[in-house]
Amino acid sequence: MGDAAALLVRAAAPERGHLWRGIAFLMLAAGLEALGPLAGKALIDTYLVPRNADLPAMFGLLAGALVAGNVASWLRYLQLVRLAGLAMRSVQRVREEVYAHVLRLPMRFFDHAITGQLVSRVTNDTEAVKALYVQVLFVMLDSLIVLAGAMVAMLWLDWRLMLIVATLAPAVGLIVYVYQRLSAPAVARTRELRSDLNAQMAESIAGMPVLQASNAAERFEQRFAALNEAHFASRQVELRANAWLLRPVLDLLNVLLLAAVIWAFGARGNGAALGAVEVGILYAFMSYMARVVEPLIQITMQFSQLQQAMVGAARVHALLKETETPVAGETGRVRQGEIEIEDLTFAYQPGHDVLHGLALRIPAGSFHGIVGHTGSGKTTLLSLLLRFYPAPPGSICIDNVPLEAIGEDHFRASVGLVPQDPFLLAASARENIAMGRPLTDAQVEAAARAAQAHDFIVRLERGYGTPLGEGGARLSVGQKQLLAIARALAGEPRILLLDEATAHIDSETEQVVQRALADLRGKVTIVAIAHRLSTVRDADRIVVLNHGRIAELGTHSELMAIEAGLYQRLYLLQQLEGEDAADAV
Numbered sequence: 001m002g003d004a005a006a007l008l009v010r011a012a013a014p015e016r017g018h019l020w021r022g023i024a025f026l027m028l029a030a031g032l033e034a035l036g037p038l039a040g041k042a043l044i045d046t047y048l049v050p051r052n053a054d055l056p057a058m059f060g061l062l063a064g065a066l067v068a069g070n071v072a073s074w075l076r077y078l079q080l081v082r083l084a085g086l087a088m089r090s091v092q093r094v095r096e097e098v099y100a101h102v103l104r105l106p107m108r109f110f111d112h113a114i115t116g117q118l119v120s121r122v123t124n125d126t127e128a129v130k131a132l133y134v135q136v137l138f139v140m141l142d143s144l145i146v147l148a149g150a151m152v153a154m155l156w157l158d159w160r161l162m163l164i165v166a167t168l169a170p171a172v173g174l175i176v177y178v179y180q181r182l183s184a185p186a187v188a189r190t191r192e193l194r195s196d197l198n199a200q201m202a203e204s205i206a207g208m209p210v211l212q213a214s215n216a217a218e219r220f221e222q223r224f225a226a227l228n229e230a231h232f233a234s235r236q237v238e239l240r241a242n243a244w245l246l247r248p249v250l251d252l253l254n255v256l257l258l259a260a261v262i263w264a265f266g267a268r269g270n271g272a273a274l275g276a277v278e279v280g281i282l283y284a285f286m287s288y289m290a291r292v293v294e295p296l297i298q299i300t301m302q303f304s305q306l307q308q309a310m311v312g313a314a315r316v317h318a319l320l321k322e323t324e325t326p327v328a329g330e331t332g333r334v335r336q337g338e339i340e341i342e343d344l345t346f347a348y349q350p351g352h353d354v355l356h357g358l359a360l361r362i363p364a365g366s367f368h369g370i371v372g373h374t375g376s377g378k379t380t381l382l383s384l385l386l387r388f389y390p391a392p393p394g395s396i397c398i399d400n401v402p403l404e405a406i407g408e409d410h411f412r413a414s415v416g417l418v419p420q421d422p423f424l425l426a427a428s429a430r431e432n433i434a435m436g437r438p439l440t441d442a443q444v445e446a447a448a449r450a451a452q453a454h455d456f457i458v459r460l461e462r463g464y465g466t467p468l469g470e471g472g473a474r475l476s477v478g479q480k481q482l483l484a485i486a487r488a489l490a491g492e493p494r495i496l497l498l499d500e501a502t503a504h505i506d507s508e509t510e511q512v513v514q515r516a517l518a519d520l521r522g523k524v525t526i527v528a529i530a531h532r533l534s535t536v537r538d539a540d541r542i543v544v545l546n547h548g549r550i551a552e553l554g555t556h557s558e559l560m561a562i563e564a565g566l567y568q569r570l571y572l573l574q575q576l577e578g579e580d581a582a583d584a585v
């Protein structure tokens with residue numbers, strides 16, 4: 001409840017004026033509508049039953065009722081436009097806010113996040129805000145005002161009869177309480193299951209090649225069907241609670257109440273014919289009773305929607321409460337691109353250090369390779385250099401400025417990344433290189449040339465404008481990698497980090513990448529993780545990591561000279577594998 005309210009307040013914050021105006025129109029319209037039966041009563045009691053046909057007065061009364069009705073309709077229109085617009089804009093705002101927030105969450109969050117569930121929060125759950133407005137403001141508030149107006153009018157007409165009708169209030173309270181107890185767990189579960197369905201869908205699409213190759217379609221189908229069945233069962237519980245408790249019980253109460261009022265009316269007259277005044281009251285009373293029962297039915301029915309909306313709002317709110325990566329408010333700058341690492345110890349989980357007291361100086365413009373067994377901490381080191389995870393303050397400096405003291409935009413512009421999986425957008429080659437940065441065609445082309453990607457791009461049928469298909473489906477793995485290098489270079493970084501950029505490409509393309517890197521020497525500081533040692537053979541220095549420690553450090557020939565050294569063993573092993581592969585061809 002608190003979360004839902006917090007989200008509502010947050011969503012409406014920029015346009016409180018609309019909100020208050022909308023509510024004011026709503027109250028005025030409902031108030032005017034409440035006058036209708038009173039006009040009817042006056043007409044019956046004063047003119048019709050006593051057969052007192054004062055035509056001008058009757059006409060005046062009818063005209064007044066007509067004007068009031070029209071004004072009420074106009075106010076309803078204004079209210080709807082105000083509040084519906086507000087609700088739509090709020091969803092739009094909250095959705096954008098949630099998406100922007102997700103983009104700024106720390107990498108640590110994504111270690112545990114499940115894509116489909118996250119998508120579901122940004123797309124479906126944000127709709128909860130609209131439902132909250134529609135349910136809470138439009139229907140519930142409206143119904144409450146109509147209800148209050150009717151009760152006041154009834155109090156004025158006959159307070160004893162009003163008390164009979166008022167017994168509905170505790171009855172409705174009880175119904176709503178029982179309903180909530182029964183359906184709340186089912187509603188929350190339904191939401192969770194729905195996002196699980198999304199999650200499985202997203203996972204299946206992402207892993208389609210593996211899924212089909214391992215002939216897992218049937219197993220996945222069964223898993224999906226089981227989830228879907230659970231979703232249906234959970235909806236069923238909700239529906240049963242709705243069907244039993246909301247409309248039918250109140251309809252029954254309504255009939256009982258009507259009987260009680262008529263009985264009370266009859267009992268008071270002691271069987272004598274009703275007087276003229278009483279016919280008017282009875283008419284007005286019956287009209288008001290409908291106005292009491294209908295809003296109560298509406299309010300209770302809305303509880304089911306409200307409950308779903310609250311669960312959605314709570315999920316959105318929980319996501320918004322995740323702490324964003326703190327943005328360095330500092331203004332430190334990268335100039336040459338010298339990296340200095342000192343006593344760097346890091347753990348993902350406390351007590352499980354992955355890096356132990358690393359110390360390393362990488363001069364500006366140099367080319368450093370990082371190699372080591374799987375799990376030795378290479379990617380972790382790169383992630384820390386990229387500020388994906390926070391390194392202990394002061395343990396990494398660039399140009400003598402601590403990493404955390406460099407302003408975010410400047411840092412991202414100064415440090416380029418070529419990841420193992422190039423991640424291409426379903427857009428043109430040009431857009432994939434520019435990535436939304438305001439780069440000229442000449443800059444894009446220069447980056448592509450530096451990455452040795454220009455030649456294959458111009459051979460595509462529309463050159464730089466060629467759409468590459470989702471995930472760059474139209475390119476070979478090596479071409480994607482070259483494009484990713486071009487993208488990293490287009491920002492003219494001082495430091496270029498490569499994460500196994502040659503892991504999946506053939507030796508020929510590897511040589512192209514090597515040429516590209518060689519051209520960059522002296523201009524950009526390059527740190528490249530490489531499983532394939534030939535990629536970093538020519539590096540100024542190679543860092544050999546072993547269980548989170550620097551085991552060896554030197555040029556290729558220096559490391560090869562260490563008898564039974566780690567690097568030497570790795571290198572010889574790869575050479576043997578290479579020969580085996582060549583023999584096999």
Ligand SMILES: Nc1ncnc2c1ncn2[C@@H]1O[C@H](COP(=O)(O)OP(=O)(O)OP(=O)(O)O)[C@@H](O)[C@H]1O
Binds near residue numbers: 111348354372374
């Ligand atoms: N996000 C994470 N959360 C917790 N532990 C992690 C995380 N990422 C990596 N690790 C652990 O940190 C250690 C080092 O992993 P890292 O990915 O840095 O090794 P690597 O040398 O890059 O390995 P590879 O060559 O296989 O990519 C491993 O034991 C791994 O299980």
